[in-house]
Amino acid sequence: MGLTCKAGCYNKVMEELTKLDIPRWDVFLLHGPIDVLVKFEGFKSLQEFVEKSFNPVRMISAKENLIAKTMTYIVVNEGPSFMDEPFAFMFLNVQPRDVELAQETLLKNPNVISADFVFGPCDLIVPVRAKSNIDLERVVSSIHCSVSGIEEAHTTVVAIMRI
Numbered sequence: 001m002g003l004t005c006k007a008g009c010y011n012k013v014m015e016e017l018t019k020l021d022i023p024r025w026d027v028f029l030l031h032g033p034i035d036v037l038v039k040f041e042g043f044k045s046l047q048e049f050v051e052k053s054f055n056p057v058r059m060i061s062a063k064e065n066l067i068a069k070t071m072t073y074i075v076v077n078e079g080p081s082f083m084d085e086p087f088a089f090m091f092l093n094v095q096p097r098d099v100e101l102a103q104e105t106l107l108k109n110p111n112v113i114s115a116d117f118v119f120g121p122c123d124l125i126v127p128v129r130a131k132s133n134i135d136l137e138r139v140v141s142s143i144h145c146s147v148s149g150i151e152e153a154h155t156t157v158v159a160i161m162r163i
Helices: 010-019 046-064 096-108 133-146
Strands: 002-005 027-031 036-038 067-071 074-077 088-094 116-119 124-128 150-158
Touching: 002 010, 010 027, 010 036, 010 046, 046 067, 088 096, 088 133, 096 116, 096 124, 124 133, 133 150
Parallel strands: none
Antiparallel strands: 002 036, 002 067, 027 036, 027 150, 074 116, 088 124, 088 150, 116 124
16 A cells, blocks of 8 residues: 655654554655555455555544545565565556566566566556665666566655654
8 A cells, every 4th residue: 555645744654554553564664756655465355454454544644634645556466575675666557468577577686576466556566675776776777678568667765764
């Protein structure tokens, strides 16, 4: 789930997410159009997700008007699970005929931690490793050159923040 926070509210949103017992390694503060990315997993049904996660997160905004927008991404084909903290996330839109091949190609890249094919505002969510902003440039460029069918890509750097 992607969250866009009201201006100046992301620290408070992060605090509220902590109160919901969401593991720290499943919450990412980003620098980009999405302020917070939250990974939810292990639900047996969409109804269970709505009751246990979606509605409680949505209520953060209702209580104090902290969240301007939510975006829900539903994973269709999951890449490997990861515990490494990514340097950045890439949100890729790929030509429909190339999505599966794009995911396969991404997963062969040693800088790609995972690649989840999703329903939502993008086709693939890709956490990537990099040592620095300069290295991130190299990683992003290599992905653009090696993955066929990319129509649009947005890269957001993960903020270093412990809650």
